[in-house]
Amino acid sequence: MSESRNAILGKLRAGRDAHPLTPPESDFAVLRNKRWDGAERLERIKRMMEAVHTEFLETTEADWPADVQAFLTAQGTRNLLFGPATEVGARLSSAWTDGGPELIPYADRVETFKERLFDGIDAGITTTLGAIADTGSLIVWPTPEEPRLMSLVPHMHLALLRADALYDTFWQAMTENRWADGMPTNALLISGPSKTADIEQTLAYGVHGPKRLVVVIVR
Numbered sequence: 001m002s003e004s005r006n007a008i009l010g011k012l013r014a015g016r017d018a019h020p021l022t023p024p025e026s027d028f029a030v031l032r033n034k035r036w037d038g039a040e041r042l043e044r045i046k047r048m049m050e051a052v053h054t055e056f057l058e059t060t061e062a063d064w065p066a067d068v069q070a071f072l073t074a075q076g077t078r079n080l081l082f083g084p085a086t087e088v089g090a091r092l093s094s095a096w097t098d099g100g101p102e103l104i105p106y107a108d109r110v111e112t113f114k115e116r117l118f119d120g121i122d123a124g125i126t127t128t129l130g131a132i133a134d135t136g137s138l139i140v141w142p143t144p145e146e147p148r149l150m151s152l153v154p155h156m157h158l159a160l161l162r163a164d165a166l167y168d169t170f171w172q173a174m175t176e177n178r179w180a181d182g183m184p185t186n187a188l189l190i191s192g193p194s195k196t197a198d199i200e201q202t203l204a205y206g207v208h209g210p211k212r213l214v215v216v217i218v219r
Contacts, residue, residue, distance in 0.1 A: 031171040034134060041133040041166045042217075048136025052192030053205050055214045057158075064218050065095035068158065071214070072123060077101045081117075081124040081154055083146040088127050088160055106150055117153055124154035130165035131215075132173060132189070138215065139173060140188040148186050157210040159190070163219045 036044060046056055059067040072080060083089045084105040096103050104121065126146050129139040138159050142148040151157045167173040170189075174180070179187075194209030206212070 028171060031169045035168050036133050038166070041168065042163060044133045045131045045136050045166065049138075049191055049213075049215065051136075052195070053213075054192045055212060056217060057214055058217045058219065060219055064160070064216060065091050066097075068092075068125070068216060069096060069100045072101045073099075075156075077122045077156065079104050079120075079122050080158075081106055081121050081150055083126070083150065085145040086127065086143075088125065089145075092125070106147070110147075110149060117149065121154045123156035123158060124150040125158040125160065125216075126151045127160050128162075128165070129177065130167055130173060131161055132167050132170055134169045135189070135191065137170075137189040137191045139167075140190055142184050142186055142188070148188060151188065151190070152209050155206075155210060156212040156214060157190075157193075158214045158216055160216050160218060163217055 050056070057067065057071055068080075079102040080092075081104045082092050084093065084107055089105070092103060101122070110117065126140060129141045131138050138161065140148070140151055140159065142151075151159070167176070190213065193205050193211055193213045194207060195203060195205045196207045197203045
């Protein structure tokens with residue numbers, strides 16, 4: 001068996017070396033030419049994401065910490081998980097006022113507070129790299145300071161989206177940010193809260209992972 005296998009593989013290698021294949025040039029013209037103007041790009045993202053139960057909170061650079069706290073207080077949210085070593089975390093820590101949800105820093109290894117993370121955290125907030133108009137998706141880029149558990153485990157995920165960080169296509173986001181030069185272990189494209197469908201083709205939201213996705217648009 002091994003002799004037959006080696007003979008077959010030998011012939012394949014000989015054919016490959018004798019007739020090397022040159023891959024054709026990739027043509028990305030279709031993706032390069034897929035464009036929307038600024039206002040239409042954001043409205044398209046909102047329309048597509050709202051169709052799959054995503055919620056939006058619009059605010060400004062000066063007001064977003066206070067608006068996030070007011071929103072969570074109105075929702076009866078008990079606490080908010082955040083990355084204290086990030087710029088967003090610093091803003092939240094300095095602007096958060098007494099009487100609202102408790103701010104919980106993600107500052108230790110997950111093993112030290114796993115039980116509370118899965119059973120006692122109502123919401124988590126993360127940054128994003130932007131959003132894609134073509135698919136209606138957020139780009140979430142986990143880091144050690146802001147690991148992916150922050151967006152996948154809490155019942156509510158708040159995603160901070162800068163209104164000027166919008167891309168037409170996935171290809172544009174990859175090329176302009178030079179993803180080929182380096183990526184995290186997990187890069188996430190998120191279009192809405194978690195959902196699943198059973199054998200009867202009934203689509204249900206919030207079955208696993210975040211039950212709600214709230215995109216905080218910062219203008």
